[in-house]
Amino acid sequence: MLGAGYFGPFGGRFVAETLVPALEELDRARQDVLPTPAFQGELHELLRSYVGRPTPLTEAKRLARRIDPDGDAIAELLLKREDLCHTGAHKINNALGQLLLAKAMGKTRIIAETGAGQHGVATATAAALLGLPCEVYQGALDMERQAPNVARMRLLGARVVPVESGSRTLKDAMNEALRDWVTNVRTTYYCVGSAAGPHPYPTLVASLQRIIGDEARASCLDRGALPDAVVACVGGGSNAIGIFKAFEGDTSVSLYGVEAAGLGLDTDKHAATLSRGRVGVLHGAKTYVLCDDAGQVIEAHSVSAGLDYPGVGPEHARLRDTGRATYVSATDTEALDAAREVARAEGIVVALETAHAFAALGAIARREAEARGRPARMLVCLSGRGDKDLDTITAYGGGK
Amino acid sequence: MHRIDQRFVELRRAGRKALCVYLCVGDPSLEASGFLALEAIDAGADLLELGVPFSDPTADGPTLARAAQRAIAAGATLERVLDVASRVRARSEVPLVLFTYYNPVLVVGEAKVARLARAAGVDALLVVDLPPEEAAPLRDACAAEGLGVVPLVSPTSHAARIEAIRRASTPLDGAPRAFVYSISMTGVTGASPSDLAAAARDAEGMRRAFDRPVLVGFGIDSGASAKLAAGEVSGGADGVVVGTALARRIEQAASGDEQRRAVRTFVGELRRALDLPD
Numbered sequence: 001m002l003g004a005g006y007f008g009p010f011g012g013r014f015v016a017e018t019l020v021p022a023l024e025e026l027d028r029a030r031q032d033v034l035p036t037p038a039f040q041g042e043l044h045e046l047l048r049s050y051v052g053r054p055t056p057l058t059e060a061k062r063l064a065r066r067i068d069p070d071g072d073a074i075a076e077l078l079l080k081r082e083d084l085c086h087t088g089a090h091k092i093n094n095a096l097g098q099l100l101l102a103k104a105m106g107k108t109r110i111i112a113e114t115g116a117g118q119h120g121v122a123t124a125t126a127a128a129l130l131g132l133p134c135e136v137y138q139g140a141l142d143m144e145r146q147a148p149n150v151a152r153m154r155l156l157g158a159r160v161v162p163v164e165s166g167s168r169t170l171k172d173a174m175n176e177a178l179r180d181w182v183t184n185v186r187t188t189y190y191c192v193g194s195a196a197g198p199h200p201y202p203t204l205v206a207s208l209q210r211i212i213g214d215e216a217r218a219s220c221l222d223r224g225a226l227p228d229a230v231v232a233c234v235g236g237g238s239n240a241i242g243i244f245k246a247f248e249g250d251t252s253v254s255l256y257g258v259e260a261a262g263l264g265l266d267t268d269k270h271a272a273t274l275s276r277g278r279v280g281v282l283h284g285a286k287t288y289v290l291c292d293d294a295g296q297v298i299e300a301h302s303v304s305a306g307l308d309y310p311g312v313g314p315e316h317a318r319l320r321d322t323g324r325a326t327y328v329s330a331t332d333t334e335a336l337d338a339a340r341e342v343a344r345a346e347g348i349v350v351a352l353e354t355a356h357a358f359a360a361l362g363a364i365a366r367r368e369a370e371a372r373g374r375p376a377r378m379l380v381c382l383s384g385r386g387d388k389d390l391d392t393i394t395a396y397g398g399g400k
Numbered sequence: 401m402h403r404i405d406q407r408f409v410e411l412r413r414a415g416r417k418a419l420c421v422y423l424c425v426g427d428p429s430l431e432a433s434g435f436l437a438l439e440a441i442d443a444g445a446d447l448l449e450l451g452v453p454f455s456d457p458t459a460d461g462p463t464l465a466r467a468a469q470r471a472i473a474a475g476a477t478l479e480r481v482l483d484v485a486s487r488v489r490a491r492s493e494v495p496l497v498l499f500t501y502y503n504p505v506l507v508v509g510e511a512k513v514a515r516l517a518r519a520a521g522v523d524a525l526l527v528v529d530l531p532p533e534e535a536a537p538l539r540d541a542c543a544a545e546g547l548g549v550v551p552l553v554s555p556t557s558h559a560a561r562i563e564a565i566r567r568a569s570t571p572l573d574g575a576p577r578a579f580v581y582s583i584s585m586t587g588v589t590g591a592s593p594s595d596l597a598a599a600a601r602d603a604e605g606m607r608r609a610f611d612r613p614v615l616v617g618f619g620i621d622s623g624a625s626a627k628l629a630a631g632e633v634s635g636g637a638d639g640v641v642v643g644t645a646l647a648r649r650i651e652q653a654a655s656g657d658e659q660r661r662a663v664r665t666f667v668g669e670l671r672r673a674l675d676l677p678d
Contacts, residue, residue: 004533014502014529016459018554018586021561165465171456178458183587185556281503281529282456294477295504296455 005199010314013198027200063345073365075375089384091122097208099126102189110134113177115170116306117149119193124158134158141168167299194236195313198284209242217246227379229254233356235307239383258360260302261329271300273312274327282311303332304352330359351384402576404495404523417630417674418639422449424467426476444671452500461590478504482520489521514541524548524578532568548578579613590644593619600631617641623673
C-alpha cells in the first residue's frame, strides 16, 4: 500500500525521520487551516490588493503571425500574464500562501531555496510583508547569473546564502535548505518554491498556484471558448501545474509542458527530466530524475536558472505517464531566440524560463492544428518577466 | 540466530556497549576502505556501517558530504561498496550494515540490491531517507534474503510517531531483529553534540518501546561523548554509532599509513571509553 501524497506511483515522502513530523504538521495545517474562510479571505485580499490579481489575458496577434505567417496553425494566441504579478512572476502566489500558513502555524523563521531568484524574491517579499526573518539558499552560479534578484532579495531584508557544493545551482540550494530545515525544524518554516519535494509540498504548491488556471479558464470562457492547448514551461513545474489543474478535466484541452533541452537532448547538458530521466527519488519525492546507472544524480544544465534542475514535480510524472499532458523541450538557443521574438513582437520581455514555452509554441500549434484539422486556440502561461535575464540575453546578442 | 542479533546477545551478556563504526566506502579509495574497515574491526568495532556515497546527501553535514564526493570521484557505487563488503566478510564475522540513500537502491532495484547484499555478507540495510511508510517493498525484498532494515527515530518523533515506526518496522519472518538507530539531535551528521546524556536516556525508553537494541548516533566525536551517549552500563543505549569524527581524521591524514593509524587510534579510544565502568 502506498503512503500519503501519491500521484499514481509518484510522490510520497522520502526524507530523514527528523522531518517526517514537520511534514505531518504542515499537512495538517494544509487541511485544517488553508481551506477556512478566514485564511482564504486574507489570502485573496492580499492577492487582489498586493499582488494585483487577477492577472489579464493578453491576445498576442503579432507574435501569432510571426510564428505562423499563413495562419493555418494558430487561430488565437492568448497569454496568461503572470509577469504582471507583484515581483514579476507567478512565484508570489505560492510564497504568500505558504508564509500566511507559516504564520498560522506559529513558525518564526522562513527559509527557501531559489534558482532564478524569482521564488527567493517572492519569499523575501512575503516575509517582509508579514514581518518574518528570511534566509534564501541560492547556488553560487545562479547568484552570478541572476545578480539583480540577489540585490532585490537583500534589499527586501533577506539573507542570501551562497551554496558552493555540487553544480552550485537549484539542486544544491535545495540540498542546503533541507539541511537547514532538519537542524532548525522546530522553529523554521521551509517555503518550497516548486510543486516538488516531499508530501505535502507538491499538493500544497499546486493548490496555491491553480489560481493561474482558474482565472485563465474563466477568462477564456468569457471570451467564448476554452483553448485547444495550454502551454507552460516546466522546471520543477509549479506554473505548469498551476495552469494545468484547471483544465485537467476538460478533455478537449491538450496540455503541453516544455522542458529545457540545454545544449540538446542528445548531449549530457540539459534539464529535460521527463524526456530523458528515469524513475528515482530526489528531494523527498519519487519522480523522474536525471541520474546515472548507479543512482547518482546528474547535474542538469540550462541557460535558464529556474529550469536548471534534475528532478520534476511528481504530479507531472503522472501526467506524463498517463498521457494527459505531453512534454516537449526547447534548447538554450531556441529559448534565447524566442525571448527576442516575443520582445519584438509584443513588447514583453519574458523570463528565460518562460521563453522555453514560446520556443516550442510553433511546433505544438502545428501539431494541434493537424490533429484538429483547423487552426488551434493556444493559451501560454507567461510565468514571469525577464528583467533578471537581461545580462544573459544581451550577452547572447538578443539586444541587437 | 542471525549474525547481527547474535552480536547484540553477546554484548549484552558481557555487559558491553556496542561500537558501530561508519565508513564512507570509496574515501579515499575502494581498496583503502577495505583496509580501513579491517583496521576498525581490529581496534574494537563491534559493527560496521558501510556507507554508499550519494551525490545529494541531504542528511549529511559538510565532512561526510565531502567524503561522499571523494568516494564518487574514486568510482564508488552501491555495487562496488558491496564488493568491499564481501572482502571484509571474507576476513571477519563482524555484522555489516549497508548505509545508503534510497535513490541508488531504487535505481539498481530493491530485489537485486538485497540479493547482492546477502551474497556480500551484509546483515542489514539502513536507508536514511526511507521512512517506514515507504519501506515496505524494501523490507520484503530484504526479508526474502534474510536481511533486516534498520529503522530510525529522531528527537522530533513524538509518541504516536514512534508507535507508527514500531508497527511499520516490526522484523519480518526470516529477517534479523537488528537494531533501532536513534538520532541524538535535530541536525545533519557531524553537527556539534547536543545533550548526549538525554539521548542515552531516550534510547532506554526506545528500547522498551521497540524491544530491540538501540544505537545512538550523530554528534559523537570523542571517547567521552561516546561514553555519554551510551549511558550507564546497566541502562542507557545499547551502543553508539560514530561516523563524521572518523571521516574527518581520514580526511586529515596525509598518507594511507596515517589513515590506518588514525582509524586504529580513534576506534581504540572509543572502545576503551565505552568499556570503562560507570
